[in-house]
Amino acid sequence: MAALALAGGASARPALDSHRIAVERFGNDAPWYEGNIPFFESSDPAIDAVYYYRWSVVRAHQRDLGAQGYVTTEFLDDVSWQREPYATLNDATGFHLGETRWLRDRRYAADYVDYMYRGGNDRHFSDYMADAVYGRFLVDGDRGEAIRHLSVMRHIYRAWDERFDFTKGLYWIEPLLDATEYTISSIDASGGKDGFRGGDSFRPSINAYMFANARALSRLAALAGDQAMASEFAGRATALKTRVQDALWQPQFDHFVDRYKVSNEHVKYWEPIRGRELVGYVPWTFNLPDDDPRYAAAWKHLLSPAEFAGAAGLRTVGPGYEHYMRQYRYEGKAPECQWNGPVWPFQTTQVLLGLANLLNNYHQSAINRADYLRLLRQYTAMHSQEGRLDIEEDYHPDTGKPIVGLARSHHYFHSGYVDLILSGLVGIRPREDDVLEVNPLLPDATALGWFRVQDVPYHGHLISVTWDADGHHFGAQGLSIEIDGKRVAHRATVGSLTVPITRIAPKRIARPVNQAVQLIRSEFPKAEASSNNDPEALHDAIDGRIWFYPELANGWTPSPSPAQQWYAIDLG
Template sequence: MTLLKLNIKFILLFLAIALYGCKAKSAKTNHSAEILNVDDYKHYVDYFNRMEDENIAKAVPNDSAWSWMQKNIPLFDCPQDNFEEMYYFRWWSLRKHITKTPEGYGITEFLVERSYADKYNLIACALGHHIYEFRWVHNPEYSNQNVHLWYRGNDGKPMSRLHKFSSWTPDALYNQYLVNKDEAYLIDMYPDMVSDYARWEEERQRPDGLFWQNDVKDGMEESLSGGRHVRNARPTINSYMFANAKALSTMATMKGDTEKADYFNKKADTLKQLIETKLWNTEAEFFETLTEKDTSSNVREAIGFIPWYFNLPSKNKGYEAAWNQFKDEEGFAAPFGLTTAERRSPRFRSHGTGTCEWDGAVWPFATSQTLTALANVLNNYPQDVVDKSDYFHQMNLYVESQYYRGRPYIGEYLDETTGYWLMGDRERSRYYNHSTFNDLIITGLVGLRPRADEKIEVNPLIPEETWDWFCLDNILYHGDILTILWDKTGEKYNKGKGFKVFRNGEEVASAATLTKVISE
């Protein structure tokens, strides 16, 4: 056999192996649910489609909603009907915001046009929420193209209003990577995020190293600690910049750039120290806004929980005492959820209604941030202040709050004692895409904790005597399909008693009780 023929033979063999690998990966990522029957949940979509008019149709209209959901979402089954209904409603409403632009998919916040939006009616305020929620959608292009649009959609440059709002996008993209392991996309976007970080430093960093922000550009106008034009150092933007620096340091390590990894890690360490020393109010035992005069605002607001969204506070230093306010009725615990300012404040709900007040009313934006933070506390911090019953209680209130006139609804903000949606009759408020919900079900309630290695960690935050069974199925994670179930008697799913985790149909972890498990 000639050398040429041998070369051709080896080339053909190489191509065959590569093609087989591609087909194998494709087959693996196209698994359907292992336990649940997708058609059992179609009735939710049929109801949502007919419960009210389709006010605005974008890339995936109502008549295509079920087809889209069949292809893209994990399935959830539980004995509490409103949890299950709200889970499917939030996926159904989320896809309403997918918009097709000449430059790829975008994800909107409002369906109706807003004067302060960027091109294609995009608004950057909830971009971090969008990434966290969409990371569980099987087709990654919706989130990927949306982020690409924000950073390169203005003739190859960032959109003009990317910096209209504070952002935790690098952190969110790294956490998306922990789900889909798409390193190539993450590294491709890395230079854009490095440049973006530098721009934030130029625009918003104070001489002491903290960052300042107007309340309105944190997406939290009319707060008790500041104002629309006040340059305060807030727990929000400072926690975001800490998390972004940590994420960029990790990305630099992935690239093999140890110098940049150290550069961003030092920035994160500096911000951590500043937040713990300058934003922590020792007397109030809470992270609070620092005013332009470098004094504490002396009011507890829900933004004081945000440092835990990014696992920022040091462990065993007493910071967890802040979570006493989470369940205090004079703090943040109200009949219809978590308030955005402490209820004991004499200025609580003092700014009127209808002008986007963050003076105490319940905002899903803040609720989803606080519940993400609480899940981190329960998973990562030794403490005895809060437990999984506190998480479940507030998730239950979050579900109950998302109804308006008897129908599933997600809007802007609501009265903390009546549950009435304060902008509920305004068309702009309908389907407001400004929070997460299904990410909380997946990572908090059911407890799948994304990680960089190939171990599967699940720590459910459901008190064991609350539900006798539940199942989260068809979860696309690291290219595999996961199934997580709890079956107290073994008679619901016929997979045996207890708590079980399956990868592509094979059991990889289990426990007799509803407790944390990690696969080998």
């Protein structure tokens, strides 16, 4: 018998010393992590290092707004296109909630959702936030939190009708506002001269996002008992799925590709673009395509060195494109962001999420678990530059070195990683019902000798998952699941395990307010100090942002002096 459920549960002592790990990884900031994150260790130290580094990225991007709670930022410091004075952007909300849903303190995700649905989601960019809200519910099981903004979520969805072509049944968008400037559509629409703006197209990305958002709204409406809304959005999701498969799938490419909305002397309305882009895998990020070998054939291109498979990462466009890796845009002499070939962690994350869905939910032979693990390790390696960990904006597919590398680029929260480990590699597959499903994406027992993740919040419990290929590391061979410290299931081989889990109502979220946060520099609270009265340094100390990265200074430091130093805050 491959799987064994243990009646009544057997005691299991924590195998990871979370206090020791937190102190070693995070120093004086260890208490925050010890009280919040699931702890993970494996036989691959590179994955371990990046796992904890990416939790530090999550921590660094939690901005305290005082009475308005916490938000998650994309850039550590301010950029000109953010929403003022909060420093937020909406394009990476799916990644932000995908990571923070695994925190034990649910306030960070909850406050962020509240902020976004109380005016924060200005639709500056496309996003799949409604789907991410539902995805958060699948982890914490809090129905009330999931449906509290349902009417606003519906309003935002309908506002996107301004970019819906009712004759084609699809959404269109300018690639820049899809957070992907310099794509094939925008470059070719300019006649190859530029590509920062323009190139309006019916894209796989926005249509997959809107499919996922509609499906999520249908399911959330059902939770709220609103059957009319549930039916409306189920219908919209079904219609979009049909149109994406009928209109955006191109048999000559075996891929989902853009069709032009724009028509000019260079491109024509409704014509498909002239090549494959990595964005064509985004439909699988949301389980949109049918389980059909015709669609699964797209995944063979991901593995081809002549197409998406760069030596160091996944190209956003293949090298066969005429303007592949041509640099158009600069800040001074420094290259700026483009999506005509560079590796972007944003889309690499989406592809790995989609691949995890493919391997869990589809029947196909184009790609396998060994490919998943290799691509995950390739993405892991990209985080390390000359011995330091730093996730930046984009990378060269041949060398893995950052391309943009501007001051704003360091420790950029525009992608995911923790969620890839927990829901992909470890295989915790969040569900709405009272079942815990674990299916590690390991190709065989030797691919990763052992791992353990400990104290993962799920449906009001803390769960742990352990894999030990030969039993030498943790003392028991195989895959085990613990719920609240009791071992409840085990199998001797790598594979899927499911166990019942009774949902427990989560604890009420505590929301103490930090009164000493200055959002607007000219308003209270105000700071003064004995020395170093640089206004930005004074503001940085009370702007609600905390990080400890050497690449970007943060906070106030007194000027060298033998005199006693002080920093004071006037609350007004």
